Amino acid sequence: MAQSPTKDIAFITEPIREGLERVNQHLVGVAGAARLSGDAAMLQHAVVSGGKKLRPALTLLAGSFHPGYEDALVTMGAAVELLHIATLIHDDTVDKADTRRGRATVGNLWGPDVAVLVGDYVFATSATFVCDTGNIRVVRRFSETIMELAQGELAERFAAHNWEQTIDDYNARIYDKTATLFCTAAESGGVLSHAPESETQALYQYGYNLGMAFQVMDDVLDLAGTEEELGKPVGNDLLQGTLTLPVLRFAERYPHEPVLVRVRQGSREPADLAALVAAVRDSDAIGEAFAVMEGYRDQALAALHRLPATRERASLEALVAYATDRRV
């Protein structure tokens, strides 16, 4: 069954098409279950989006090695997607974003106050879905994940413009912000399909490294992409004060670079920030951050080798390529 990895999303989801369709039906049902018609319209808008559903795909694929537990996996897949959606609703509210994936955000349409409460409702709905799996280990891990997501967002805000932070701080933050949900999506597939613990641990390692690779790649592209590819200014994170791996590596290697010194001393001059973006972009810090991403990527693939070589495993391999080969 050895197939060369592809980053084609259709190839990835082909073996779990039916499961993903059932996840979608759950999401549609969430909007239908709301008591008020006004709520239903909002939830419909918030929950039934055209997202790629990478996280539920991860759960379904991770749970495929020991068949017979599809119902629990579909329920869990809906839970992880709902948690992801709830996080996006609150993030967009906090960031005052007007659009997401080309559609108006809940906060844009109904105001930030409603968006806070709709986000809460979707968070809670995700938790009831997890409870429906009946598995206390999965429920516990899910709750921790919600804590970590909130902690990651808080940490990002508090670390903004803070040049005292270390690469360890960065690693802890991107685990909280991104990797924890990939871990939980993958690990729960193992737990709910009653996989041997060694396989579940392999799935956890896969999810961890996939999530870390995904976020580091995002942070590299933010500096290495073009404005056209990114759909936002190059170095947008740095312009917002978010210090990512390439920037922190640059600061470690070239602490006396004049424009870096000015920005560290508090300059928010557009010309200084643009010059710093350009300096990082042209430095070897980009390549070094890319190498860190490759390390995570390779560990994700290595973890898969501890699992049976099925068609679904080929999908999980392709998912790594999909998450890390992308130009944007």
Add this chain to the structure above:
Amino acid sequence: MAQSPTKDIAFITEPIREGLERVNQHLVGVAGAARLSGDAAMLQHAVVSGGKKLRPALTLLAGSFHPGYEDALVTMGAAVELLHIATLIHDDTVDKADTRRGRATVGNLWGPDVAVLVGDYVFATSATFVCDTGNIRVVRRFSETIMELAQGELAERFAAHNWEQTIDDYNARIYDKTATLFCTAAESGGVLSHAPESETQALYQYGYNLGMAFQVMDDVLDLAGTEEELGKPVGNDLLQGTLTLPVLRFAERYPHEPVLVRVRQGSREPADLAALVAAVRDSDAIGEAFAVMEGYRDQALAALHRLPATRERASLEALVAYATDRRV
């Protein structure tokens, strides 16, 4: 052990003093566990307040009829208090409140964005505490409760100034907003102490009726109290557009009252609103709403008679008096 009910909080909490102290220690621990020092200060402020802790008291007392499960009850007590605190953080954020119980709100001190994320973190922390009980029934019910709390807040906002709403709508809303958490606090005491199902159901009925009585009393006092007692304008709910039981009863009975007609037609003139508050306040709608409260109160007390007549049961009786005899 038959004691006459008292509304003295010291009498209520006397048999569970040690348990409440342990709940407090859990709350202090939440702030200590946060990864960032900035978070810890916020969480300390948000979580370790001087609140009366009625809800954990309810769980501890409800779980007292079958001793031996104190650890799980303390954990659950911390969970219900954290959930209550998370709700207040988001409510205060949405309402742009500057103070709560005489202290600055999280949103006031650190801004609304941080308050959204801190609220999320406390929500998630409450869920991990529930998971620590290891009881999936309690966890499931807790998740539903979070959904209902969010739904109640959303419903209140969407029903503001809406005179088409019915008393059934009001009842559904105050269940979601207030009674559900009292239900869950009481029921979980039964479940976690392995009480017979008939006792757990009695505790659920007690919690439901206590919660409904508590909220109806709040809504009566909002109109029947004095500004001095209330610490806010008389009829503040109506001034904000929230239609409560006395107002809805008044509208049912006196649909042609001129000032009511003007407000229903959309008048927000301060003079009209003040006149409507005065008209409701002087009408028999207040007494009728009070009678509804008494009905809930009596059912709460009746539910207790299905439980053994212990000292803790006397506390639960006193809690009813405490929640419903208060002037404000």
